[in-house]
Amino acid sequence: MSDVLELVDVSVVRGGGPLVEQITWSVAEGERWVVVGPNGAGKTTLLQIASTYLFPTSGTAAVLGEKLGSVDVFELRPRVGMASASLADRLPRREKVLDIVLTAAYGMTATWRERYEESDEDRALFLLDQLGMSAFVERRFGTLSEGERKRVQIARALMTDPELLLLDEPAAGLDLGGREDLVRRLGRLAADPIAPAMVMVSHHVEEIPSGFTHVLMLRQGKVLAAGPIEETLTSRNLSLCFGLPLVVKQRDARWSAQGLPLNA
Numbered sequence: 001m002s003d004v005l006e007l008v009d010v011s012v013v014r015g016g017g018p019l020v021e022q023i024t025w026s027v028a029e030g031e032r033w034v035v036v037g038p039n040g041a042g043k044t045t046l047l048q049i050a051s052t053y054l055f056p057t058s059g060t061a062a063v064l065g066e067k068l069g070s071v072d073v074f075e076l077r078p079r080v081g082m083a084s085a086s087l088a089d090r091l092p093r094r095e096k097v098l099d100i101v102l103t104a105a106y107g108m109t110a111t112w113r114e115r116y117e118e119s120d121e122d123r124a125l126f127l128l129d130q131l132g133m134s135a136f137v138e139r140r141f142g143t144l145s146e147g148e149r150k151r152v153q154i155a156r157a158l159m160t161d162p163e164l165l166l167l168d169e170p171a172a173g174l175d176l177g178g179r180e181d182l183v184r185r186l187g188r189l190a191a192d193p194i195a196p197a198m199v200m201v202s203h204h205v206e207e208i209p210s211g212f213t214h215v216l217m218l219r220q221g222k223v224l225a226a227g228p229i230e231e232t233l234t235s236r237n238l239s240l241c242f243g244l245p246l247v248v249k250q251r252d253a254r255w256s257a258q259g260l261p262l263n264a
């Protein structure tokens with residue numbers, strides 16, 4: 001298996017301080033990683049490197065075998081699918097759902113008289129169907145609920161048939177039903193052997209879909225633990241990660257965590 005993402009001793013420094021510090025982490029083909037850690041731990045910073053939008057201050061980062069700094073990122077970007085709140089904010093609310101997905105094929109956020117191939121439209125419709133959005137293809141993006149919008153973003157991220165899929169808090173802001181619907185769909189994607197390698201940032205272990213194989217735990221910009229999820233996502237590690245006593249449970253390939261009661 002070759003590495004889809006390889007960071008060696010990566011630090012990012014801004015305003016005199018490190019955002020992330022000496023991160024060594026690799027993601028191989030077929031792996032599905034969840035990145036957890038408290039607010040400000042550096043999760044989004046790592047995704048920005050993985051999506052080629054941020055270069056390390058020191059250390060080396062290779063995305064799909066290409067070292068950042070010595071490759072044309074514009075050739076690399078279509079090979080990486082990304083869904084995040086900041087990207088969603090840039091999508092035009094008046095655009096039709098189908099076009100929101102279609103424009104990804106051309107690395108754009110809005111239609112500009114480009115002529116799409118019929119095969120592109122078929123793929124966009126297929127992906128929207130996979131994400132349960134067939135009934136919404138003619139709707140304007142801005143009229144969708146938060147959960148519907150998240151599903152469209154994931155369809156869009158998959159449009160270029162990427163080799164690496166990055167999801168920054170895909171379940172944030174969803175109600176229980178919306179979260180469970182999304183987590184089930186991501187679980188189905190994770191189980192698909194031809195789906196891309198996946199890295200998902202999450203604040204809650206309850207959002208980890210079944211089929212996720214590895215976890216990276218960050219605290220204050222550093223790696224606290226990284227490895228296969230079954231042996232790494234322990235009560236001890238999660239407690240150290242979030243700085244309070246937590247108990248982690250796994251049941252039917254899903255995870256939950258709760259804090260220990262305060263002593264009376």
Ligand SMILES: Nc1ncnc2c1ncn2[C@@H]1O[C@H](COP(=O)(O)OP(=O)(O)OP(=O)(O)O)[C@@H](O)[C@H]1O
Nearest residue numbers: 014015018019037038039040041042043044045046
């Ligand atoms: N341009 C910048 N200049 C200075 N500090 C920054 C800059 N960008 C991010 N930071 C800081 O870097 C740290 C890591 O930010 P990052 O967004 O990666 O964390 P995160 O783990 O994704 O947090 P959250 O869970 O709150 O989204 C934070 O403390 C943030 O304030």
